[in-house]
Amino acid sequence: MKRVTEQNREQLFSRRMMLVGGLQATFGAALIARLGYLSISQNKYYQTLAEDNRVQMIIVPPRRGWIVDRHGAPIAINQSAFRVDAIPDQMDKENIDRELDLLTQLLDIDPEERQRIRDEIMSKSGYRPVQVADNIPYDQYAAVTVRLPELPGIEPMRGFRRFYPAGPAVGHLVGYVGAASREEYEAEDNNPLLVTPGFKIGKEGLEETLEKRLRGQPGGQRVELTARGRLVRELEPKPDRSGGTVQLALDAGLHEFAARRMGLESGACIVLDCLTGEILAMASMPAYDPNSFSDGIGRTEWRLLSENERRPLVNKTLNALYPPGSTLKPMASLALQGQGIDPEERVFCPGGYQLGNRFFRCLGKHGSVDMNRAIAKSCNTYFYAMGHRVGYDVIADMARKLTLGATYDLPVVSQSYGTIPDSEWKMRKYDRPWTSADTLNAIIGQGYVILNPLQLAVMSGRIASGRAIDPKLVGVHPKPAPLLDIPTQHLDVARRGMWQVVNGDGTAGASRLPLDGIEMGGKTGTAQVRRLSSGDGRNVPWKYRDHGLFIGFAPVDKPRFAVSVVIEHGMGGSRAAAPVARDVLTYLYDREKAMASLEQMEEQWGGSLKQRTAAFHQHVLDVANANAAPSPTPSEGDGA
Template sequence: MKGKMKKKGAPPKAKKNRVTQAQRDEAFSRRTLLVGGVQASFGALLIGRLAYLSVSQNERYQTMAEDNRVQLIIVPPRRGWIVDRNNKPIAINRSDFRVDMIADQVPEGRLDTTLTRAAALLELGDEQVQRISAELEGKSGYQPVQLAENVPFKNFAAVSVRLPELEGVIPQRGFSRFYPAGPAVGHLVGYVGIANREEYEAEDKNPLLVTPGFKIGKEGLEEVLEQDLRGEPGGQRVELTARGKLVRELEPKPDRSGGTVQLSLDADLHEYAARRLGLESGSVVIVDCLTGEILCMASMPAYDPNSFSDGIGQTEWSLLSENERRPLVNKTINSLYPPGSTLKPMATLALQKEGIDPTERISCPGGYQLGNRFFRCLKRHGSVDMYSAVAQSCNTYFYAMSHRVGYDVIAEMARKLTLGMRYDDLPVVSQSYGTIPDSEWKLRKYDEEWRAADSLNASIGQGYVILNPLQLATHAARIASGRAVLPKLIGLHPDPAPMMDLNPEHLDVTRRAMWQVVNGVGTAGSARIPLDGIEMAGKTGTAQVRGLGRGDGRNVPWKYRDHGHFVGFAPFDRPRYAINVTIEHSGTSGAATPVARDVMTFLFDRQKAMEALAPLEEAWGGTLAERTQAFQEEVLRIAEARAAERAAQQGTTA
């Protein structure tokens, strides 16, 4: 019975197994559905992403693919010309030879060998080869690296005939900056050079700035007018393989040359003035009395911008920087000098405005007593009026008158004639505009009251007064024409400047006094123009550098001698040109007057002026270009000697 009872219990167990199988089947179906759903979702996502990339982002990825396949090689634009008022070139582009190298065109493993061969043909130094090697390693894609520029034809030809064994080397014609007048325009125009890191980053890493052969303005007009002269770069499109190898060249994009900039300058006059300065250190500035156009802005000694554009070593730069005659400084706008007696004509305008009668006479016993101090004059002039005080440069007259009216009124007239003014519209990198002091200025700067002694010193252009040569020329132009001229350098300006609110009778007195300086019994007889019917009026000035005791200082070092100035205008009866000549450390103003005479003569009779220059240049030992070349060769020789000495010391230490 018990066995039967156990047998009858079997069916419930089978039923339980059937239920479990059904549950398994149901669970499997759910899992299958879940996995299928996930797969379907993932598939849908892939399809959606594919649609997004192929439709919405089609243009973007097509551009990226094109960029990978096609690369643009920047072609630097030709730099714009700088010309003078007569369209004579001052800065142009000259065709030359250059050699570049593209690392990706050199067979693998032969880069160093090819570079060594090319360097030998181009006569490159070890330092240059190391620089080029580092640049080649850093370049990717079809990007060239400059091996050499301004290559002599014999070296260029040597590379060209060996191209089969110089894979990746590309000799080609290019353009370099050229300045026909050389050192005569060095300070004014500046030079061009390869952009440095700061300049590159300042333009948001513009790739044009690191393109082989491209240079930017570094000084002078080249720097200030950079955007006008640069132009728009072009490009050569090339098709590359995935490894960056050239497949073919596509249609190029032409570059657009920079614009031509015309100056008010007379290039011939400017070059003559630079040559006439000869061995002196100084400047010559000529301004149109009617319009303010700058016709001449010479500053010497100067560097040759042609050699600077090719690059200059650190040692050479240091030697030029340390030279006492400062060949790197534009003396017309960046040098400041006590103007000396050249400000006496300006002072006469202020004195007349304050009611001083030009015919009033003052006795000059050789100086002026102020308290317990005696301010010396050049000599005992006796009885002088305003005319003779200017003509004979009598300090005593201006001591007495400035003490009477106070220097503040004279300072006001000086500023009216632009002395101490910054010319904001002038296209220069920087300018030093000096000081016209007064009581308020001294109180603000030194927290001291203005004293009578300050008035006496300032009245003869000494003391706190310092100015640049361009200001002196501009102030002379305002006196000559009575017009509110401001110096202009860019473009031509035919319209005269407006008249100033100066009394014409006062101006006439001042001009006649300046006429006597040159043509009467004054201090500048050597400034007379040797042409019939053309007279120059002017004023000399000797600016003390330091107390030299007795004598003219010719027995002391050059840098301690007084500066010499001359300001003037011509023709006297119809003023058109104003001039300032400054000769540094000449001892007296006598060095400035003959320079002014010859440069002014050039304006009216060029042949006669050139005839006067020829024997002078012969005595000086050659033309300006020849002397500058000799000077730079000497600087280079010293630089090489110093480099050799350092190398020898390092070798001994090692």
């Protein structure tokens, strides 16, 4: 009995040993399998994690792509620049105030900026730099460099800054660059490139709309760090890739000339190739200098500029709307001929047109006029009578055929397309029927009609060439646009009338081209801002004076270039706008003559465009610093 019990115990013990051994073997096998999985299958993953703990990539911002004109002349380029950054983990935090005091002395850092730098250094860690100063002069860069033994963690660096050779002449066209805002950073899923010191993105104009093409691909500098983030050594760099060069249809020389010719007048000048639609010049004045804006301006200065009555922050070629006045009369002549009106039919002008109990005045008493004469002398009475006969809806159809009131496929931030009204539009907007008085106002470019200067230039180009041009800003497009479905004889009538405006006894006779064998056709316009009791507007404040407009083309015998000019409160197209168009078109055929004339004007005005723009902005800055309201700028004698 005893032997049986011992035998049972031995069997029980053996079974337990086998169970424990099996469990141990199973656990050991699982452990070995897990180790094998981690060391073999997951080797690359954990090697990458270890590498990330040991190696850090410092982003190197890419160089921004250039913007050049149709001939390859630079419009927006990069220049060498100097900057100073701080590496928080390489700085002696106990002596940070001593370092900042020295940097403040060397770099002229103001107290507010010094506090910003200190806060960022104390809050950040690792090898990510903190910007101390950007775009500093070489003498300050050299001063920091020779004092580096006293400035541990401070890194003076060479980089690039955006530079615009033409300065304010291209401000509205290309915009400027600046540091990314919080919203822009979040919109790109917290892209670390956007918060890299020294990196800037497009803020307005082509710099903003062409950002993807201009930005390029960032590079990087790989550095080996300790577990505490201290630099051990620099590893092989990854080169950046510069952004692409963008070629514009623009002629940079012509564009700058147009901007200089307008000076600090408030307005716009556009020149198109009326065969292809290429935009050769697109100047809006007065403008800001994008070189200054890229370095940053204060909020007060920005506010004062935005509130200035001459609106230097508004791109008037696209975002300003004006009653076009009599510049629409050549377009109206096409619509009238399309309704069967004989251009030789005459209307007697006694100084206006009687509609019911209201007398609509004309610019003069022109007597008996036909269509050509009505365009040449800008006779409102003729167009009142004919517009009343055919109705405005058919004229609105022709206006739209010439792209008035349209938006264009252009790489711009925004464009205001204005209004070409008709009976349906008025009923929809005001719930009132169209009236005959509305027709009389609209046919002479007043009433509900408002347009931007680019639309007027395209209209002029379509009338001049008879082609369905659309404006093009990027690239060179040598192929002519297709022909419009407007009879050539109708276009010839409008062109002859526009020839008489300048070369006959029309309203712009003083603006003939000073060139042998080359003539300009055109049409002046005056857009009323406020009804004046008497006189030509010289005795009223600038902001209440009439706008001056002009559209034109040259040469008359074989049209190639179309132009539109708007001078805000210029008191008439023949007085203010037509001379600008004359000089701009002269530049296309005789640059020396045009430049000589311009230099004489700038001498009378008191300096070049860059000098006067700088003085204008300095005035605003002085007012901002004095914390006072801005005074009127510039003087009434400035500009065209």
